Amino acid sequence: MKFSMEDQTLVRLGQRTQTESEDLGTLVNQLVEAAEPLEGVFNGPARAKFNEFKSKTDQIATSLNNALAGIVGSISGQNLAFVTAAEDGAGAHQAAQGSADFSSEALLSRISGQASV
Secondary structure, eight states, X not given: OOOOOOTTHHHHHHHHHHHHHHHHHHHHHHHHHHHGXXXXXXXXXXXXXXXXXXXXXXXXXXXXXXXXXXXXXXXXXXXXXXXXXXXXXXXXXXXHHHHOOOOHHHHHHHHHHHHTO
């Protein structure tokens, strides 16, 4: 299986998630405002639940924003891990390449040695 990802993919994902996190809190508040005309329609347990939701709007918006902030932090950590692994891999490759003998004599001796085995 091959995994290919552009170098800025996680950065863009984190930025979009951060923006959407901010929008989500606003949308929760807009939902309560939009439901205001329905407040008088509810009776009994339904009205109690609506009032409970309405009273907890700020708490719900904050909880959602905090959860998405955690996701943004996770994305940032993943990006750091990918970047670090790529840099470590490139460094290891460069070190191995520097010690390799690419001369024609060395190549011919390796080929000859494999052919006789």
